[in-house]
Amino acid sequence: MTFIAPTADQVLAMRVNAGIEEIAQSERFAAATPDLVEAIAEGIGQLAAGEWAPLNRIGDTEGAKWDDGVVTLPAGYAEAYRAFFEQGWNSISGSTDFGGQGLPFTLATCILETLGAANMGFTLLPMLTVGAIEAIDHHGSDAQKATYLAKLISGEWSGTMNLTEPQAGSDVGALRSTAAPITEGEHAGKYRVKGTKIFITWGEHDLAENIVHLVLARTPGAPAGTRGISLFIVPKYHVLADGSLGARNDVRCVSIEHKLGIHSSPTCVMSFGDHDECIGEMVGAEFGGLKAMFTMMNSARVNVGNQGVQISEAALQKALSYARDRIQSPRASSGDKTPVAIIEHPDVRRTIMRMRALTEGARGLLYYTAGQIDRGTLGDTDAQKRAEVLVPLLKAWGTDTGCEVATLGVQVHGGMGFIEETGAAQFYRDARIAPIYEGTNGIQAADFVTRKLGYDNGDVVKALLEDIVADCAESPELASLARDALAIAAWMAGGDASLDDKLAGSVPFTTMCAVAVAGWQLVRQVQATGSAEKAAITRFFNRTIVPEARGLGAAAMAGAALIYELDTAALVG
Structure with missing residues (x-):
């Protein structure tokens, strides 16, 4: 199968x-003309098809290799990454003050989507760098920006987020890494960082000149919990005053994980300060690590939601190719007994339609979120708030969709899908991490019902759902789903639902809201184009996927008593 970008x-x-044409009416994003938007979508599609997609299989079968602290990638990866950053793709939305092109985040979203559909594991490298750029740009000093941003924005250097520790998991406040201030010598004003971090994506590799680690740690006497964490820049190689690279810092990769999927993405265990000479510098204020962390995490959660679209597109293309070529049995309703391509059989056809409807719905949600982020950047506070509400919907439902579409892709292949050589299983394996990292989907749902649902006394979520009702008058299934979600939101905000009740119903409620927004975005595409093809996909979404989401209403309001009816001893048997 040859990868073709869904340009x-x-x-x-x-x-x-x-709404990129409207966004481009602003002075800041005026360069994002329709011609440029199409050129970027087509250009990254060519790079993805020619350079990244051919490496996807070898990345899965050979993967990243660790040897005495050194991590190497299979042949071809270095050249493909060099082509990516030398052609300027990494700098699309970067600040023009540091060599970026200053284009909308929406276009950067398109670039990551295309690259990730071609090779998801590889695309985690530039994706994590985005988080480092965001953190330094928002919280770093002028000196730190001058030192690090140009190289990160170009892609010559890569970035990581070092949050998780073995004993802490998702409880970031339980971290034990330390940062001791240095008062004398050449490193005065900086810190000696010491600790171990796990699950560090692209924490060590041989593709970039330098790796800029952003590390959460505690200073001496710091308060317990999340209030006491600070953020530090810890480069793999020290950066000298003239911007050149100096000696190796005291940071090393002690191992890489053996994972279910994304084998081309080295997931590292990183050790800082084995020789007590790991030098870092604080980003922002002391104890400001949580704020900086959320800047990184918010960026990462949008881009992980994007991964759901990426893997859906890849699995869909694989399934379509197989279903068109695989000849088996006559169609049951036909008098002609000649075997046909399996895509002509009703259940395979239904499966393909479902894969496509989910993929296109998730893509609509992704780009709607990206557009709201761009509007927020331009100073639209309502759009910014809406974007913050959309992020957990995109991350949770988008990645759940990626898993579903990938498993449906295996199903279309039948028994051959269970055989590794066909390649369908790779998408299934690669997809499974996305609902877990950057905050599990349960954490996304908890965030949605405990924080986002209460924005402006609930008016932000209410306005979103009311917009769907108003815009989908000719799509009664969607309007009904949005009304159901409004009723559940009111119940959760009222006095009858306890915190446990909200959390018990958070996942089904989050799914309901995400499906409503995704379906709405499909309707908007039909309204804008009048396309009969889009209308057919949208009808399928509204008549099969939306009713399933409406059916989650009972679970969303079932309350916590049901899940605690058995005590823990009885539950575990």
């Missing part, structure tokens, strides 16, 4: 769902 669908989503 036309992406351009449509950018135009209709993100």
Whole structure:
């Protein structure tokens, strides 16, 4: 199968769902003309098909290799990464003050989507760098920006987020890494960082000149919990005053994980300060680590939601290729007994339609979120708030969708899908991490019902759902789903639902809201284009996927008593 970027669908989503033409009316994003938008979508599609997609299989079968602290990638990866950053793709939305092109985040979203559909594990490298750029740009000093941003924005250097520790998991406040201030010598004003971090994506590799680690740690006497964490820049190689690279810092990769999927993405255990000479510098104020962390995490959660679209597109293309070529049995309703391609059989056809509807719905949600982020950047506070509400919907439902579409892709292949050589299983394995990292989908749902639902006394979520009702008068299934969600939101905000009740119903409620927004974005595409093809996909979404989401209403309001009816001893038997 040859990968082909879904350029036309992406351009449509950018135009209709993100509203990029309206965004380009601003002075800041005026360069994002329709011609440039199409050129970027087509250009990254060519790079992805020619350079990244051919490496996807070898990345899965050979993967990253660790040897005495050194991590190497299979042949071809260094050249493909060099082509990526030398052609300027990493700098699309970077600040023009540091060599970036200053284009909308929506276009950077398109670039990551295309690259990730071609090779998801590889695309985690630039994806994590985005988080480092965001943190330094928002919280770093002028000197730190001058030292690090240009190289990170170009892609010559890569970035990481070092949050998780073995004993802490998702409880970041339980971290034990330390940062001791240095008062004398050449490193005065900096810190000696010491500790171990796990699950560090692209924490060590041989593709970039330097790796800029952003590390959460505690200073001496710091308060317990999340209030006492600070953020530090710890480069792999020290950066000298003239911007050149100096000696190796006291940081090393002690191992890489053996994972279910994304084998081309080295997931590292990182050790800082084995020789007590790991030098870092604080980003922002002391104890400001949590604020900086959320800057990184918010960026990462949007881009992980994007991964759901990426893997859906890849699995869909694989399944379509197989279903068109695989000849087996006559169609049951036909008098002709000649075997046909399996895509002509009703259940395979239904499966393919479901894969496509989910993929296109998730893409609509992705670009709608990206457009709201761009509007927030331009100073639209309502859009910024809406974007914050959309992020957990995109991350949770988008990645759940990626898993579903990938498993449906295996199903289309039948027994051959269970055989590794066909390649369908790789998408299934690669997809499974996305609902877990950057905050599990349960954490996303908890965030949605405990924090986002209460924004402006609930008016932000209410306005979103009311917009769906108003815009989907000719799509009664969607309007009904949005009304159901409004009723559940009111119940959760009222006095009858306890915190446990909200959390018990958070996942089904989050799914309901995400499906409502995704379906709405498909409707908007039909309204904008009048496309019969889009209308058919949207009808399928509204009549099969939306009713399933409406059916989650009972679970969303079932309350916590049901899940605690058995005590723990009885539950575990």
